[in-house]
Amino acid sequence: MFNFHLLTARWFVEFGEAVVVISGETGCGKTTQIPQYILESEIDAGRGALCSIICTQPRRISAMAVSERVAAERGENLGESVGYKVRLEGIKGRETRLLFCTTGILLRRLLVDRNLKGVTHVFVDEIHERGMNEDFLLIVLKELLPRRPELRLILMSATINAELFASYFGGAPMIQIPGFTYPVQTHFLEDVLEMTGYRLTQYNQIDDYGQDKTWKTQRQAVRKRKSQIAFVVEDALEAANFKEYCPQTRDSLSIWNPDSIGFNLIENVLCHICKRGSPGAVLVFMTGWDDINALKDQLQAHTLLGDPSKVLLLPCHGSMASADQDRITTI
Structure with a gap:
C-alpha cells in the first residue's frame, strides 16, 4: 500500500518542495487520509503544536461531511484536532490542527490575513472544479508562496490535467495515486x-x-x-x-x-x-x-x-x- 508518510517526508522534508500536485483516482483516500498523514508526520517530528492545516472543499456539505468522517476515524469529537468552517457556522477549538472549509472561507481569511499567519499547510481539493473563487484562490496562493517560503501547498483532484497545474506553479512535482472504482453501467x-x-x-x-x-x-x-x-x-x-x-x-x-x-x-x-x-x-x-x-x-x-x-x-x-x-x- 502507498506509504503517505514517506511521501510527506520525501517531498516536504528532504526536498523542501513548496507545492505538490496529487492526482489520485476516486477512493484512494486523498481527501480523508493525506491531511491526516501529514498531521501525524508533523506530530512525529515534534511540530504538532505548531501545525495548522487548512483543506478547502468546493461545497459546504463536503467540508462538513469530510470533517465528521476524519474526526470519527481519529476517534475524536468534531472540534478537537479536526474541525470545519463554512458560511455562518463552524465547529473548531483551540486544539484544532486540521480545518476543512469552503473555498470562499479561505478567500475571506486572505482578505484580512494576506500571509495566512500560523498556517503551515494548505490543501486545495477538487481543483478540477474550475470557478471564479477557485481560480482566484490559486492566483492568490501563487503570489503568497514567495512571502511564505515555509508554507506547503498541496493541490488534489481525481480528474485533473496534472501537468497544467504543475506548470502553473513552476514545474511542481506530481504524484499519481491508484485507487479503486466500482464498475458502472451506462444507460442512455x-x-x-x-x-x-x-x-x-x-x-x-x-x-x-x-x-x-x-x-x-x-x-x-x-x-x-x-x-x-x-x-x-x-x-x-x-x-x-x-x-x-x-x-x-x-x-x-x-x-x-x-x-x-x-x-x-x-x-x-x-x-x-x-x-x-x-x-x-x-x-x-x-x-x-x-x-x-x-x-x-x-x-x-x-x-x-x-x-x-x-x-x-x-x-x-x-x-x-x-x-x-x-x-x-x-x-
Missing part, C-alpha cells in the same frame, strides 16, 4: 425508454411547477423557438441508428423535447427502480432549487414514491440549512 435515454416501456408524448413532457409557478409551466407549452441544445440533439438523433430498439422507443425519441427536464419521465424511472431494483440510493441531479422543489412535490404526491415507509425523499441544495443537509450524510 433510449435504453431507459426501452427498459421501462415509458412512452413520450408532447403532453407528458411539460413539467408541472404548481400554482405558484403557473407562468413557468405555461411558458413550456407555448415555447416555439428551439434552444441551441435542441438543434444539437436533433442532429445527433438523425445520425444515430436505433434499429435495435422497438418502434415505441423510436417514436418517443422522435418527439423528445430536450428543453424539458422531464419530471414525469424521472418519476417513471424512479418507480421502475423501486419496484425492480435492489435497495439503495438514487441521485437525481437538477438544474436549480425551483426544479428540485417542484420535482419533490410531484414525487411526494405519488402513491409509491411519496410513501415515507418505502422511499425517503431528501432534497439537497447549498442554500439549505446545515441541519437539513446533515440528514443526507447521517442516513
